[in-house]
Amino acid sequence: xxxxxxxxxxxxxxxxxxxxxxxxxxxxxxxxxxxxxxxxxxxxxxxxxxxxxxxxxxxxxxxxxxxxxxxxxxxxxxxxxxxxxxxxxxxxxxxxxxxxxxxxxxxxxxxxxxxxxxxxxxxxxxxxxxxxxxxxxxxxxxxxxxxxxxxxxxxxxxxxxxxxxxxxxxxxxxxxxxxxxxxxxxxxxxxxxxxxxxxxxx
Amino acid sequence: xxxxxxxxxxxxxxxxxxxxxxxxxxxxxxxxxxxxxxxxxxxxxxxxxxxxxxxxxxxxxxxxxxxxxxxxxxxxxxxxxxxxxxxxxxxxxxxxxxxxxxxxxxxxxxxxxxxxxxxxxxxxxxxxxxxxxxxxxxxxxxxxxxxxxxxxxxxxxxxxxxxxxxxxxxxxxxxxxxxxxxxx
Numbered sequence: 600x601x602x603x604x605x606x607x608x609x610x611x612x613x614x615x616x617x618x619x620x621x622x623x624x625x626x627x628x629x630x631x632x633x634x635x636x637x638x639x640x641x642x643x644x645x646x647x648x649x650x651x652x653x654x655x656x657x658x659x660x661x662x663x664x665x666x667x668x669x670x671x672x673x674x675x676x677x678x679x680x681x682x683x684x685x686x687x688x689x690x691x692x693x694x695x696x697x698x699x700x701x702x703x704x705x706x707x708x709x710x711x712x713x714x715x716x717x718x719x720x721x722x723x724x725x726x727x728x729x730x731x732x733x734x735x736x737x738x739x740x741x742x743x744x745x746x747x748x749x750x751x752x753x754x755x756x757x758x759x760x761x762x763x764x765x766x767x768x769x770x771x772x773x774x775x776x777x778x779x780x781x782x783x784x785x786x787x788x789x790x791x792x793x794x795x796x797x798x799x800x801x
Numbered sequence: 802x803x804x805x806x807x808x809x810x811x812x813x814x815x816x817x818x819x820x821x822x823x824x825x826x827x828x829x830x831x832x833x834x835x836x837x838x839x840x841x842x843x844x845x846x847x848x849x850x851x852x853x854x855x856x857x858x859x860x861x862x863x864x865x866x867x868x869x870x871x872x873x874x875x876x877x878x879x880x881x882x883x884x885x886x887x888x889x890x891x892x893x894x895x896x897x898x899x900x901x902x903x904x905x906x907x908x909x910x911x912x913x914x915x916x917x918x919x920x921x922x923x924x925x926x927x928x929x930x931x932x933x934x935x936x937x938x939x940x941x942x943x944x945x946x947x948x949x950x951x952x953x954x955x956x957x958x959x960x961x962x963x964x965x966x967x968x969x970x971x972x973x974x975x976x977x978x979x980x981x982x983x984x985x
Contacts, residue, residue: 624980625963625979625980626976626977627966627968627975627976627977628977630945630974633947633974637973638971638973638974639972639973640968640970640973640975641969641970642968643966643968644965644966660965663965663966665965667966681976682914682943682976682978684914684943685913685914685943685945686912686945688865688867688900688912688914688945689912689945690865690902690904692910725864728883728884729862729884779928799908801904
């Protein structure tokens, strides 16, 4: 009796399997960001648009003219099976450190000087030979003078890092003067948060 | 009785067609709001005093790789090393046993699973000048994407293209799997 049922439905199982194999499966899965928050993706083609805003949800698309399917929750094991290799190849996210300076000078504040070992640890963790050191100033004084100050600040941080054992070839420096403030201010405003060097360890 | 069934069928049919139409309208509106970026500029013109693009135009670096991987640049194949520089227009390819991960200058992370091909279509990262754009395109395979600074500053400047759809972002980590069409 049982075998007869199996026999009867087997063509349907076969058809199902064939249709699974034939239709290309294009998947778009939203994951939470490393900070735990979840963003949003908008998947659009000629057939329609789907917005996904819940973690672990997936939309499938057969082809460019067929609308994306309504999002559904994807099994964690299935995500791991299909995307495990791609996920494990994801680089360690870069770390950014902001070091602050005394007014008009290329001298680090005491608090910022204490953060230097953290930068070394981040370099070691990533085995990084790809650092960017970008100098900035506040808006007190002439533009050209601030360009020079921000240049000196970036060079100073590079010097310190090299003294601590970092390969100078791994460091690229830039100076943005007063053009790229962290906090927007009018001209001639002293702003400690803008007197800075941003170090990114990639 | 027959008429009732016909009427219901008609209502159902009309319902689905109008729904399809409104979906198309949404897609059209989305495409309008997310126009393709302006034609590519040569690195020489985008590197200003305040440009954050490294001076030689590098847009990303290879951080992880395993198995067979390669980078194609203007028709040539470049062997991959750690911290290999990636430029606009490069094609990243992995073989059946391959995987590769890159970090863009704006801290976007992109990694490929096996048998995957991804093209670096656009990259502009110059916040001071308001020039921001990152467009990557997958041809086939699997990829994991974690958006970076450009997506935070200007979400509409970030796009991920696939043969079957375009993906837009709001600060996001996502996965994509594209199968090649069998007819090709």
